[in-house]
Amino acid sequence: MTKLIDSVRYYIGDTDEDDLILSDEEIEFFLGETGDVPGKAAILAARACAAKFSKCADETVGKIQVKWSQAAKYYFKLADELVVQRKTMGLGTPKPFVGGASKSNVSSYTEDEDRVQDAFNIGSHDNTESGQS
Numbered sequence: 588m589t590k591l592i593d594s595v596r597y598y599i600g601d602t603d604e605d606d607l608i609l610s611d612e613e614i615e616f617f618l619g620e621t622g623d624v625p626g627k628a629a630i631l632a633a634r635a636c637a638a639k640f641s642k643c644a645d646e647t648v649g650k651i652q653v654k655w656s657q658a659a660k661y662y663f664k665l666a667d668e669l670v671v672q673r674k675t676m677g678l679g680t681p682k683p684f685v686g687g688a689s690k691s692n693v694s695s696y697t698e699d700e701d702r703v704q705d706a707f708n709i710g711s712h713d714n715t716e717s718g719q720s
Contacts (some may be wrong), residue, residue: 591618591625598629599636599665608636628668639660 594612601608609632617635621627639686640662643655 591623591628594625595628595632598625598669599633599662601632608639610640620683625696626673630666630673633666633669637666 592611592638595617596607596609597612599608613635614628616692617628617631618625637659640659643659645656646653649719
């Protein structure tokens with residue numbers, strides 16, 4: 588599980604072991620919600636980081652400013668970018684299968700003894716007398 592957690596941390600930039608934003612348990616939860624797909628879990632993790640920073644008020648002490656709102660905006664934007672990245676890479680989008688596009692494809696498909704026989708073929712050639720004149 589550690590490798591998956593590290594992958595999610597890498598996606599969202601939460602890699603400073605001395606200052607982690609999310610706990611391993613939180614990331615494990617996101618992985619569980621997404622079927623252990625780090626890219627999808629990273630989207631949830633980025634949104635969780637944004638939510639954490641959204642509830643913090645910006646602070647100013649002398650000349651030093653801490654703008655938690657900027658951190659929240661960053662993580663919201665990162666979540667959106669991760670969604671776009673998954674779509675443009677074709678991840679998470681089912682790809683259509685086109686059978687019979689080549690003779691070798693048809694041949695290997697029909698010779699596969701482990702495949703389930705198509706319902707419209709069952710018994711379609713049993714009556715050899717029909718259709719003959």
